[in-house]
Amino acid sequence: MPTLEKVARTNAGLAAELRVSVMRLRRRLVSERHPNNELSLSTMSALGMLYRRGELGLTELAQIERVQPPSMTRTVKWLAQEGLVTRRPHDTDRRQILVSLTDKGRDVVRADRASRDAWLSRRLADLTAEERAVLRQAAPLIERLAQGD
Amino acid sequence: MPTLEKVARTNAGLAAELRVSVMRLRRRLVSERHPNNELSLSTMSALGMLYRRGELGLTELAQIERVQPPSMTRTVKWLAQEGLVTRRPHDTDRRQILVSLTDKGRDVVRADRASRDAWLSRRLADLTAEERAVLRQAAPLIERLAQGD
DNA sequence: TATTGTTATACTCTATAACTATA
DNA sequence: TATAGTTATAGAGTATAACAATA
Numbered sequence: 342m343p344t345l346e347k348v349a350r351t352n353a354g355l356a357a358e359l360r361v362s363v364m365r366l367r368r369r370l371v372s373e374r375h376p377n378n379e380l381s382l383s384t385m386s387a388l389g390m391l392y393r394r395g396e397l398g399l400t401e402l403a404q405i406e407r408v409q410p411p412s413m414t415r416t417v418k419w420l421a422q423e424g425l426v427t428r429r430p431h432d433t434d435r436r437q438i439l440v441s442l443t444d445k446g447r448d449v450v451r452a453d454r455a456s457r458d459a460w461l462s463r464r465l466a467d468l469t470a471e472e473r474a475v476l477r478q479a480a481p482l483i484e485r486l487a488q489g490d
Numbered sequence: 491m492p493t494l495e496k497v498a499r500t501n502a503g504l505a506a507e508l509r510v511s512v513m514r515l516r517r518r519l520v521s522e523r524h525p526n527n528e529l530s531l532s533t534m535s536a537l538g539m540l541y542r543r544g545e546l547g548l549t550e551l552a553q554i555e556r557v558q559p560p561s562m563t564r565t566v567k568w569l570a571q572e573g574l575v576t577r578r579p580h581d582t583d584r585r586q587i588l589v590s591l592t593d594k595g596r597d598v599v600r601a602d603r604a605s606r607d608a609w610l611s612r613r614l615a616d617l618t619a620e621e622r623a624v625l626r627q628a629a630p631l632i633e634r635l636a637q638g639d
Numbered sequence: 640t641a642t643t644g645t646t647a648t649a650c651t652c653t654a655t656a657a658c659t660a661t662a
Numbered sequence: 663t664a665t666a667g668t669t670a671t672a673g674a675g676t677a678t679a680a681c682a683a684t685a
Binding site: 351352353355356357358359360361362363364365366367368369370372382383386389406407408454455458461462464465466468472473475476477478479480481482483484485486487488489 | 531
């Protein structure tokens with residue numbers, strides 16, 4: 342059997358499997374979030390990115406998070422209302438809005454880290470160490486699949 | 491350092507990383523779907539499940555797909571209108587609606603398998619064989635995380 | 640009473656289009 | 663002209679609540 346064809350079919354099969362599992366886990370994550378956590382997954386994702394990367398332009402943040410600028414405008418507006426981020430004009434380019442975490446925002450990220458993944462952490466604890474090791478290797482690969490190009 | 495604490499922190503970190511990457515890949519998958527494919531990801535997922543499992547009750551299908559019954563009602567209604575599934579009453583329990591693929595539905599699943607994951611397959615082809623092997627191991631684990639409990 | 644499925648309704652997230660201000 | 667961001671609007675996907683039919 343031709344190797345190329347075999348690889349191609351295998352990739353398509355893997356793609357299908359990965360796509361379905363990713364979709365289902367995402368849906369589960371949405372439904373399993375702790376009710377008293379009022380921050381949506383995408384909001385927390387943006388907050389976490391600001392925590393990791395520091396001050397970012399709004400469009401830059403949108404590109405990293407793979408959403409369109411209007412979506413990020415809304416997210417940032419909400420975060421600012423909650424006092425979790427501040428917006429300030431760029432020093433020299435007055436078109437740009439630079440977004441950064443407030444102390445409260447940083448606290449929320451830190452405090453939330455323990456609790457926000459409680460469900461998934463519990464599920465992970467049920468796996469074997471080997472299985473977790475696989476997922477630890479897989480996570481950055483999945484991230485790379487999502488980014489790029 | 492206590493092993494338990496170390497493991498717990500590691501699980502939380504892994505949970506966070508996995509959650510974010512899964513979210514981003516899902517968003518990317520939604521945006522990268524071929525425009526001429528009129529079937530949504532969740533619709534294709536339901537169709538694929540019927541392909542694999544055969545005739546299923548509507549609520550059963552909803553449970554497998556991790557959506558609420560009303561959502562599946564809508565999905566199945568649309569699929570029936572498109573002639574991709576048929577609904578028939580259960581032989582003995584007349585409350586139940588059994589859903590199964592039509593020949594056309596089966597054709598769509600088969601024909602779509604090659605093209606629907608084109609983008610992801612291409613991305614996977616850029617990985618090394620070792621990285622794909624990791625994802626091949628990870629996919630069923632992610633599925634297990636999404637299911638269960 | 641419990642379960643299966645539907646209808647009605649609303650919410651969340653996201654996108655596109657059109658616009659303003661600045662470069 | 664091109665880019666950063668906003669506003670207005672719409673669409674997809676999902677949920678909850680209330681209901682009907684059946685077990």
